[in-house]
Amino acid sequence: MARIRSIKPDFWTDGNMIGLSFAARLFYIGTWNFSLCDRGHLPDDPMGLKLKILPADDVDAAALLTELLVTGRLVRRRSPDGRTYLFNPRLGEHQKVDTRWQSRCPHCAAEAEGGFVEEQPVSPEPPRPPASPVESPGSNATRTVTDPNPPMDRRVIGGDGIGEDGVPPAAGTSLALVPTAETATRRSRRITDAYHAAEPMSKWPAVNGIVLKAIKANRWQDDEIRDALLRLANEGRPVTVDTLRIELNGLPPPRAAPRPSTTNSRVDAALALAAELERQEIEP
Secondary structure: OOOOOOOOHHHOOOHHHHOOOHHHHHHHHHHHHOOOOOOOEEEOOHHHHHHHHOOOOOOOHHHHHHHHHHOOOOEEEEOOOOOEEEEOOOHHHHOOOOOOOOOOOHHHHHHHHOOOEEEOOOOOOOOOOOOOOOOOOOOOOEEEEOOOOOOOOOOOOOOOOOOOOOOOOOOOOEEEEOOOOOOHHHHHHHHHHHHHHHOOOOOHHHHHHHHHHHHHOOOOOHHHHHHHHHHHHHOOOOOOHHHHHHHHOOOOOOOOOOOOOOHHHHHHHHHHHHHHHHHHHHOO
16 A cells, blocks of 8 residues: 655755665655565565656656665565565664554564575676777768757757867768657657646646657658647547547548437427317317
8 A cells, every 4th residue: 555755854965865866766766665564665666666657757767676676775685485565674774664554564474583694686798889980081072960868859050060069070970869768758748838828727647648649650750740739729629549649641520420309399288288288178
């Protein structure tokens, strides 16, 4: 069962936490809420934890978990029966423990019996830098500028012949900058923000989830998805998976079934009754 946890103010300036990536810090805080007990036991299930903590974010849960294991924020243990689980050794030191909460955590019983083994995490190998091509002096080759941390938008170099580092290229060498691709999450946020500007009262997370599904389908461009959302907003139609798909495919919206009218039936019944009463008055 999820629990309410507190965050101390000095957490944000702790030297060990600053060394973690932004996503790893947020993922670590989320593990506090979904610990199986107040001792800090967690299931060894990276994807299951991601669906609870970062359900709509395009992140690698296994990589975030490895980062926390390598830095000692979490520990992986193996019980005598061979099953692995995670353990937060500092949760009990910084959270208020409620003794009235009777834990049903299966790992508490395993640790009471003893025999568990702590597994040493393996640090991932850093990526190797790409080999730069050898260019002969005076050649008219195109040199690709790479950035280990490229921004998410497309950058453009002017025609002044100066690179990003302020150093002019060698004679006869031109610069070609490879545009960086945005993640699906950033693309969906930008599209959803455009729709939210037209419909401020809409539920942003729900619309963003629908947009993310449309992006991952790889059938439409971002501009097409955004324009379809704005058309739905202008027509006052709700955004659902079906309405967005119909709008993107250029299909007419389904017509609502006409409601049966009770006015005509009441008028016909009243006329029939009046005719019957008139007939009875005329007959001797």
